[in-house]
Amino acid sequence: MKTDNAVISENICIAADVFRMKLKTSIADEIKCGQFVNVSVPGYFLRRPISCAEASDGEMTLIYKIVGAGTKQMSLMKEGETVSLFGPLGNGFPMLDEDILLAGGGIGVPPLLYTARLYREKGREVTVVLGFNRKEDVILEDEFEALGCQVYTAVMDGTYGISGTVSDGLDACGCSDRTILACGPLPMLKAVSERFDKGYVSLEARMACGMGACMGCVVKDHDGSSYRVCSDGPVFEIGKVVL
Numbered sequence: 001m002k003t004d005n006a007v008i009s010e011n012i013c014i015a016a017d018v019f020r021m022k023l024k025t026s027i028a029d030e031i032k033c034g035q036f037v038n039v040s041v042p043g044y045f046l047r048r049p050i051s052c053a054e055a056s057d058g059e060m061t062l063i064y065k066i067v068g069a070g071t072k073q074m075s076l077m078k079e080g081e082t083v084s085l086f087g088p089l090g091n092g093f094p095m096l097d098e099d100i101l102l103a104g105g106g107i108g109v110p111p112l113l114y115t116a117r118l119y120r121e122k123g124r125e126v127t128v129v130l131g132f133n134r135k136e137d138v139i140l141e142d143e144f145e146a147l148g149c150q151v152y153t154a155v156m157d158g159t160y161g162i163s164g165t166v167s168d169g170l171d172a173c174g175c176s177d178r179t180i181l182a183c184g185p186l187p188m189l190k191a192v193s194e195r196f197d198k199g200y201v202s203l204e205a206r207m208a209c210g211m212g213a214c215m216g217c218v219v220k221d222h223d224g225s226s227y228r229v230c231s232d233g234p235v236f237e238i239g240k241v242v243l
């Protein structure tokens, strides 16, 4: 892991309160799917953890939602400005030699795009179940389809796609024999963990250092042992830690 002054090549709104930032950075050539970077936002001491949504040829994409002051500030940054990144951080999703099922909820969807591309490049079938609250929140559906993934999109308010949650999308896709890789809000990850024995979930936690030093992001396993989401995770095998 290292610090790099990345140059912003794009920072645009792609859905309600959701932005796509592309950055020229050497971290793009090292980062694995499911890993994240810590972004330094001018005026804020703590860096913000954001997952890698795509990476190739010295360019990395971050897709982030405005939820507070730091992400608001990120959305105001312009093409050509530099931003300090620290990474790659975390363990990332495993690259298994099998067809795969991906499940993403809301702003948990972006890291699955990079994951899907790498599995497709290995010649694997990839089925993707996406879940959002409203039609305006839907992101990356076209990008997954362009990769040749089978995509099932569920929207809670019934205005688009399958009516309901990611669980309803999982019912519709009929791939419950596959290993699942999931990222999204905790209730979604709990539902996935109750339903699948084989798979991995990517957790979110409030983070400070982001590199295993402060113990600010600890989760426990069923025996009470501690794991740091930032450095032992964010990806854990289903059943490993208590959700």
Ligand SMILES: Cc1cc2nc3c(=O)[nH]c(=O)nc-3n(C[C@H](O)[C@H](O)[C@H](O)COP(=O)(O)OP(=O)(O)OC[C@H]3O[C@@H](n4cnc5c(N)ncnc54)[C@H](O)[C@@H]3O)c2cc1C
Residues within 6 Å of the ligand: 036, 046, 047, 048, 049, 050, 051, 052, 063, 064, 065, 066, 067, 068, 069, 070, 071, 072, 107, 110, 111, 203, 204, 205, 206, 207, 234
């Ligand atoms: C491993 C990981 C990957 C993530 N990937 C993405 C992503 O790809 N896209 C995206 O939109 N969001 C992602 N998040 C969540 C993102 O980090 C927070 O939304 C962001 O830090 C909020 O910052 P803020 O200043 O806007 O909000 P504020 O609430 O003002 O933040 C205050 C402080 O809390 C921390 N914080 C707040 N919410 C979170 C959170 N959910 N997780 C961790 N720290 C938080 C901030 O870093 C900051 O230090 C990820 C979080 C983690 C842990």
Ligand code: FES
Residues within 6 Å of the ligand: 206, 207, 208, 209, 210, 211, 212, 213, 214, 215, 216, 217, 218, 228, 229, 230, 231
């Ligand atoms: S954020 Fe410091 S140990 Fe994880």
